Amino acid sequence: MPRKQLAQFSVEYLQILDENANVDRELEPDLPSDLLLRVHRYMTLTRLLDRRMHILQQQGRLGTFPSCYGQEAAALGCVLALRADDWIVPCYRENAALLYRGLSLKHILLYWMGLEEGAFWPRELRILSIPILVGSQTLHAVGVALASQIRNSGEVTMVFFGDGATSEGDFHEACNLAGVYQAPVIFVCINNQYAISVPRSLQTRSETLAQKAIAYGFPGIVVDGNDVLACYVAAREAVYRARQGQGPTLIECLTYRLGPHTTADDPRRYRSEEERQIWEKRDPVKRWRLYLERRGLWSESQQAELEQELLAELEAAVGQAEAEAAQADPLEMFDFVFAELPPDLLAQRRQAAEFADALSSSSRR
Ligand SMILES: Cc1ncc(C[n+]2csc(CCOP(=O)(O)OP(=O)(O)O)c2C)c(N)n1
Structure with a gap:
C-alpha cells in the first residue's frame, strides 16, 4: 500500500512599500500620478473623518461607531483593482474604499447617526450596505458573484471582513460555495489582529488566515495591509483570475486597529501600549505621504492646503447630515x-x- 503526500501548500507574503517607505522597484506597479494622489486624498479624508466622528459621538451628535484608524490602506488598495461595475461588499471599517468609489461623507454620517436614509446608498455605486452580523456579508457576496456568473456580465465582487469573521460558519460556507462554483469573488480579510478583545492567536491555530482558502480549493495570499501597493497588486491578480473564470482568491491584509474597536471600547484593558506603538510606526497614511514626497509628487504646503480643503468638506457634510437628521422621525x-x-x-x-x-x-x- 502506498503512503504518499496528496496535498502540499505554501502561502506567499507580499510587501512592496515597507514601513520606512522604501519601495521594491521590481514589484512596484506602474500607477498614474493622479491616482497616487487620489489615494492620499481619500486616506487623509478617512483619518480626518474618524477624528470628526469621534468628537461628534462624544457630543452626543452621533451613535457608537467603529474607527478606521490605522487601517486606511488595506481596503482602498484592494478596490483600486476594481472597475466601476464591480461590486463592493463592505464590513464597517472601509470608509477610505467607499469614499474612493464615490460614497458621500453625508451618507456615512447619516448611517452612524442611525438614520434609515444612511443605509440607502446610490444604487449605481454598487456597494452593499454595512453588515452588523459578523461574517454574514461573505455569503451575500458569493450570491452577488454567482448572479454575475449566471448573467455572464464579467463583473467581480470583492467582500471585506475581519479576522474574527473567519471563525464564523458563514465564512466557511461562503468559501466552500465559492470554491465549488468558481464564483468570481475576492475575499479580503482585514486582519487587524483583534476581534474586540479577542486576539488573533485565539481565533485559530492556523499560521495564516489566508491558508483557509487552500482547504476550499482556491489560493490565499498574505499582504502587508498597511502597504497600498501590495494590496493593489494582490487584488489585481485576484481580479484577473476571477474575471477569467478561474474562481475566488482570499487576500489576508495584515494590519492593526490603532484605535478602539468602537467608541464603546477601551483597548487598554486587553493590549499593551508597547504593542500599539510598534504599529504606530507602520502607519499607512504617513507611509504613503512619504512615498509621494520621495517621488516628488507632494510637499508640506500641499498637505496643509489639502487638509484645509478636506476639513471644509467635512464641515459642510456634517451640516447637511444634521439638517436631514433634524427632519427625520x-x-x-x-x-x-x-x-x-x-x-x-x-x-x-x-x-x-x-x-x-x-x-x-x-x-x-
Ligand atoms: C454574529 C455576531 N456575533 C457577535 C457580534 C458582536 N461583534 C461585533 S463586532 C465583533 C468583532 C468582529 O471582529 P472582526 O471580524 O475581527 O472585525 P473587526 O471589528 O476587528 O474589524 C463582534 C464579536 C456580532 N455583531 N455578530
Whole structure:
C-alpha cells in the first residue's frame, strides 16, 4: 500500500512599500500620478473623518461607531483593482474604499447617526450596505458573484471582513460555495489582529488566515495591509483570475486597529501600549505621504492646503447630515421590520413617543 503526500501548500507574503517607505522597484506597479494622489486624498479624508466622528459621538451628535484608524490602506488598495461595475461588499471599517468609489461623507454620517436614509446608498455605486452580523456579508457576496456568473456580465465582487469573521460558519460556507462554483469573488480579510478583545492567536491555530482558502480549493495570499501597493497588486491578480473564470482568491491584509474597536471600547484593558506603538510606526497614511514626497509628487504646503480643503468638506457634510437628521422621525425605527408590532416593541414605541414629546416641549420652554 502506498503512503504518499496528496496535498502540499505554501502561502506567499507580499510587501512592496515597507514601513520606512522604501519601495521594491521590481514589484512596484506602474500607477498614474493622479491616482497616487487620489489615494492620499481619500486616506487623509478617512483619518480626518474618524477624528470628526469621534468628537461628534462624544457630543452626543452621533451613535457608537467603529474607527478606521490605522487601517486606511488595506481596503482602498484592494478596490483600486476594481472597475466601476464591480461590486463592493463592505464590513464597517472601509470608509477610505467607499469614499474612493464615490460614497458621500453625508451618507456615512447619516448611517452612524442611525438614520434609515444612511443605509440607502446610490444604487449605481454598487456597494452593499454595512453588515452588523459578523461574517454574514461573505455569503451575500458569493450570491452577488454567482448572479454575475449566471448573467455572464464579467463583473467581480470583492467582500471585506475581519479576522474574527473567519471563525464564523458563514465564512466557511461562503468559501466552500465559492470554491465549488468558481464564483468570481475576492475575499479580503482585514486582519487587524483583534476581534474586540479577542486576539488573533485565539481565533485559530492556523499560521495564516489566508491558508483557509487552500482547504476550499482556491489560493490565499498574505499582504502587508498597511502597504497600498501590495494590496493593489494582490487584488489585481485576484481580479484577473476571477474575471477569467478561474474562481475566488482570499487576500489576508495584515494590519492593526490603532484605535478602539468602537467608541464603546477601551483597548487598554486587553493590549499593551508597547504593542500599539510598534504599529504606530507602520502607519499607512504617513507611509504613503512619504512615498509621494520621495517621488516628488507632494510637499508640506500641499498637505496643509489639502487638509484645509478636506476639513471644509467635512464641515459642510456634517451640516447637511444634521439638517436631514433634524427632519427625520425617530419613531420610524419601529416601522420597517414588523407589519404588526409585538407587544414589547409596541410598549417601547409608546415610551419613545412620550420621550420625544417631552424633549420637544422642554425645548419649546
Ligand atoms: C454574529 C455576531 N456575533 C457577535 C457580534 C458582536 N461583534 C461585533 S463586532 C465583533 C468583532 C468582529 O471582529 P472582526 O471580524 O475581527 O472585525 P473587526 O471589528 O476587528 O474589524 C463582534 C464579536 C456580532 N455583531 N455578530
